[in-house]
Amino acid sequence: MSLQILVLTVLDGIAYGSLVFLVAVGLTLVFGVMRILNVAHGSFYALGAYAAASLGLVLSAYGISAWFAYPLFIVAAVAVGVSVGGLMERFILRRIYVREEYLQLLVTFAIFMILDNVQRLVWGVQPYFYTEPLSLMGNVTIVGIPYTAYQVIFLPLVALFILFGLRWFLRKTLAGSLIVAVTEDREAATAIGINARKVFFLTFIIGTTLASLGGALASPTTSVLPGMGAEMIVLSFAVAATAGLGQIGGAAIAALLIGLGRSSAVFFMPELEVVVPYLIMVIVLLFRPEGLFGKTTARKI
Amino acid sequence: MTALISAKDLAISFGGVIAAEGVSLDVFEDDHLAIIGPNGAGKTTFLNICTGYLKPSAGSVTFQGRSILGSSPRAITRMGIARAFQIPQLFTEQTVLENMLIAAASQARRFAPFTPLMQIPERKEAEHILELVGCDDVSDRPASELPEGKRKLVDIALALALKPKVLLMDEPTSGVASSEKFDIMDTLIGALREQQVTSVFVEHDMEMVSRYANRVAVWNAGHIQSQGTPEDVLQDPEVVRTVIGV
Amino acid sequence: QDKPEEINIGITTFTSGPASVFGVPGQEAARMLAENLNEAGGIQGVPVSLSFIDEGAGAETLTTEYRRLVQDENVDVMFASISSGNCINIAPLAEDLEMLNILWDCGTQRIFEEADYRYNFRTQANATPEMLAPLLYLLKNNPDFETIAVVNQDYAWGRDSWELFSTALKQLKPDVEVVGEFFPSFGASDYSAEISRLLATQPDVILSTSWGGDLDTFVRQANQRGLFSNSQFVLPLVESSLERLGSDLPDGVIVGGRGDHYFLHPEYKDGEELQDFVAQYRERTGDYPIYPAFHMAQAFAALEAAYDKAIEANDGGWPDREQLVDAMAGLEYRGHGRPLTIREDNQAIEAQLIGTTKHVEGYDFPIIDNMMIFDGADLMPPAGENSIEWIETLDESFVEEVSADEYQHEE
Amino acid sequence: MLELKDLSVSIARIPILRNVSFEVQEGETIAFVGRNGAGKTTTLRAIMGLVTAQGSILLNGQAVDHVQAHERPALGIGYAPEDRRLFSAFTVEENILLPARVAQLTQDETNRRLERVYGILPELKEMAKRPAGSVSGGQGKMVALGRGLMLGTHLLLLDEPFQGLAPVLANRYAEALRALRDTDRSLSVIITESNPGLLKNFASRVITIERGEIESVEDVSKVEA
Amino acid sequence: MLMRIVLPVVVLVAIVLPLATSGWDAFLTLVWAKALPVLGIILLLQAGQVSFGHAMFFATGAYTAGFVIRAIPGGEIVIALAAAIGASVVAGLLVGVFVVRYRYIFFAMFNLAFSMVFYSLLEKFIHITGGSDGLSIPRPEILGQAMERSEYEFVLYYLALALLVICLYGVHRFLDSPLGHTLKAIKTNETRIEYLGLSPRRVLLIAYIISAFLAGLGGALVAVFQGIATPEYAYWVRSGEFVFVAILGGTGNVFGALAGSFVYEYIRVTATAYVGDTWQLTLGLVLLVIILFAPSGLVGVLNDIRGYLGKGRREPTPSGGKQPSGKTEKQRGEEQ
Ligand SMILES: Nc1ncnc2c1ncn2[C@@H]1O[C@H](COP(=O)(O)OP(=O)(O)OP(=O)(O)O)[C@@H](O)[C@H]1O
Ligand SMILES: Nc1ncnc2c1ncn2[C@@H]1O[C@H](COP(=O)(O)OP(=O)(O)OP(=O)(O)O)[C@@H](O)[C@H]1O
Ligand SMILES: [Mg+2]
């Protein structure tokens, strides 16, 4: 029994953690790297979910195999992230990079409101569902308890893929270095020939695409409905902070901690479930004020 | 004559880089001690240790006989050791005068919540100090707008506003146009002399050293290579080779 | 007083946020009812006009707007609101503004138990009967269960409803053991951990008073992992999700809908009124009407009845507000369920319809079978008494004492 | 090869440069001197396109006013800012290499230039693997200089490159730069420097700027000869 | 200029308004009350720190007032407000000693964490707090006077207005004092503050406590006006709104709190009233426009106008950068 409970706790923790990571990693990138408090991140999560669900429903309407749903998720995510994210960066954010940082907060908050409303206008208020991709992968039974393969196997794998993909991208590729350079000192970067605008544009799009990918991947597991974005904002910020600025690996661990914390709460102290992410954040920050993998900034004197 | 600041066998290193090893140095009342040495020798590090910014892995530092090891920069500043930085540390969004008045208010412990900063009695003094370093012309400019040279000077002025017993300056006039720096240093050191402020300054300009220092300490790779009067030290062929060049 | 140009009704409802799954159907129903009413010449020949306030805009905006409607737009009657919190917030305000305020959907039983109001009326049942009915149904139909677990949303409704249900359960079947109490956060998107836990503990009964997206998500994830095959589910609000859940909601789940309204109400489904209502509503929204729509209909019905009654009492003269309010007391009216009466504490007595899901020909979602309709009066404390205290006076015999009319689903 | 015509800059509506005009011949080295706040840095920043400027800048006869700031380094302009501006997230060597990577130079071209940098600034080799955020003030200046040298194939803009360097190094670097310029005749250099001694028999002309206006242009190449 | 001319004018208008017109006072009372927490946020923004958790003090004030009023028969508003202030100051101190050790997102999120924990406590202890339905608060007496709603609200209007004006002026003076300037200095260079013999943390703590006090007072006023306190008072969305309104109003000047609060509430209420389903959309769009065309906030607009009239040189837009010079450089860099 107790061993079984332990296994279940871990499994549920991993499943939930993977999802949280997929949603939060985009924010960790955009915030950690560009220092933009993108409140609209939640909207991209929601938009991704809606887009995926709608496309999926089209599929099933035409009786096309749900296997196509998985590539469709990526299509949906990229479509949303690039179009909406791109427009947002190009026509709004770009105008305020040089201004007081917190203006960005204001802007993204406004955009969040707008997108939230737009969702309602486009998709109405009734929850959407598209569960085929989930059912398609069927269940796996572990220590006598059925789980959906989608949640305990597929999502964690995707999460791992994104994790290592991003780390490689930021550390090993030129684009990665450019992003880091531009963030630290936009002018110095320009002075050595880096097109700061382009870099910001791409970074932001990557971030928003990841957010909507998170939404798309989450859509089969949950109801797609108004206000679903709001919840994710705080959670993502909690992850970003716990991780340490721009720390993709940190985000993964933070998400995992939150997942495990949550599942163990459900198993052993249900009343705590709601506050778990915050407790974890507080505990981590108490011991590592710059977040899990936060670096202490360069010497000033 | 008693040592004001006395460092014994300081050691510190950063991931293999030895920034100080067996560094022992006494600074006496009314000294104007120049620290010279190649880049990366550990000069700034020494100042960082003396002001509690870095904790040495070994050794001790005393000020007026009291150990200041492990005290915070804040505490040490209050004891009377003020510092000007190699890379100026200013409140960039505030005007030069505001910068000065914050320092003055701190020195005079003026924290009445409702008296305007601009009206504290120390204002006159602060403005005087700005004149001293030739920055009165920029007193109402935001610090962020200052040219490099002025930044350095304002940074020194901030330290002066604390009425320190000892003033540590890290390359006080690097970046200050050569046409001006001697006039400024003349007035500055003059003022220090009459207020009997002891000073320690890191310098790369040997003319400065020979003009204003009564003692020189030569750093090299975390060690003190030699110390003495400017005349002797600056002649020392070893020093010429490692620091001055021909 | 002579007839006004029109009767202006202010309605607070959710058009944003998760609760808009109720708010918008309510709003649609209201628009529809108003149109019908005006086509038929309005109330006593006076057309009605509607203005809405979004409860989703937050408490302060709500009260500011409420005042504006009352004071500047001088509406004749307010319908407020869906959220119990808002009802508690608005009721005293309405009282002070001397505005006839109809609590058209909120559930908390506290309002009329903790304060006396003159201007506030609730035109549908409250949490107490809405929780007792499913419990009685459970006890009458599958009496032999030993363990129960609850998964409710972590906010007042989730907690209050569980308090009512569990207190009653302790009285009516003391030997039952509560093996799990879960209150996942409101709007939670994932219940995997809860479900694993429930799969591991295998309680005989699982109760959830959740609603909207939360309920849908929970049901889907539970069904996906075969939780329904192990435990008897009791979902007192699932009537509002039936159509959305479709095949994801298996047979044999105990269903409620906060009253005795149901588009296939066994006693009225052949009647024209209900059929028209359902037909019109479907035409308008594409969906079958759910309980908020019915609650709205009840509010309208009550208002109409009140005007009729007041005008009669006023021998033909148009009533002023006080007269209208007087008329509300003891009012009898009917929505699309059994007749209702407003009792002396301004709380309506409404019957409760509970049943079991069943998939049948002609509907791609489960309909309600093995229906029981309870008389509301049996399930409520006497006016002025506190529900919890009253429930604590009950005992096993209560299950037998309360009778219910039983119906089967038929084509 | 570089020509400034009536260059004017004002920031927040204060004039900072007023009609600055001068040109730099191919292979020539200019000492750009002036008191603090005279406008030296601003002039260099204007050439790099880092401040909005009126007037025009010609490079090899081509107006570059409309060349985006980030495209100018590709024209062979290397800039070593006065206040270092290193990327502390990278090591010293990464800092030096970044411009080459951005310009997507071939591997051996990159190596060639890196060797050139290390040739002039051998001290950098020892610090190559250290985080740029940790180096000392003077070391920082060296890195900045090295980074500038990576791209500066036609024009070097050095803003007080020797400031805060120990004299022994300053002299050596000045020598090395001179040697570099002598070997590569197409390389022009503008050095702002407050210590004229270092520029002796190095600069061919000394341009003095005062309060944002060119005060004097004196030819010292003769003197030296 | 703002302090000497605009504020008095506004106050004057505010004083005569309820006497002249009707229908505004309820709305404005909320504006006054909600301007207080915003003022608190502006105070912290001087040090470059954003708190995503100040709703926790807002709620602390609200619930304290609520409990006091329910506890003492009749319920005296003065006592209630006093208690609320006391409670929020204490809370501010307790939370403050933790959070002032953090900066930027960590500061923001630490605050958020505390407030969210507080929020769920308010929801969970349903028998004390009434859970998410909230704690209903009977109408208190004012100086022993029991009142009808109309006159009660009339008095409350002026009470809130008076308190707001006092706080605005007080904070204005504080920011002008040495301590206030040191607070601003935290934003650009803490090392230097240390080397002036001052403790950035302590300075920030003082500001934090003041801001908690302001938030608490605002919460208490809203609560006694609304007659209810709900956990939503402590929810992160509300905290976010405070920050949002602060920036909207302009963080450069205490006056921004009032301007922002008024404009935000006004747009919001009008939007809900006249565009119904699309109020969020409208609100969002209007705000976007304001931001893009008045980047330094509403108050900034006034300053700009002043600037263009040539009265004094306009300050370069302030930076919130980590490396002070770094950020201004960024600004310069952008001027290509
Ligand atoms: N961002 C800015 N805003 C306002 N004024 C500025 C700004 N940047 C520079 N200035 C002003 O422009 C003038 C020239 O500055 P610049 O840095 O070019 O001088 P400099 O000759 O390089 O001085 P130094 O030798 O000290 O580096 C100075 O008066 C400075 O105050
Ligand atoms: N915080 C730190 N982290 C890592 N290395 C450091 C740190 N501080 C100093 N160092 C190293 O210690 C050595 C001495 O640094 P320091 O700043 O004292 O040199 P310096 O004598 O002041 O040189 P300069 O004349 O260029 O200022 C340098 O090699 C530097 O890289
Ligand atoms: Mg140094």
Ligand SMILES: [Mg+2]
């Ligand atoms: Mg310069």
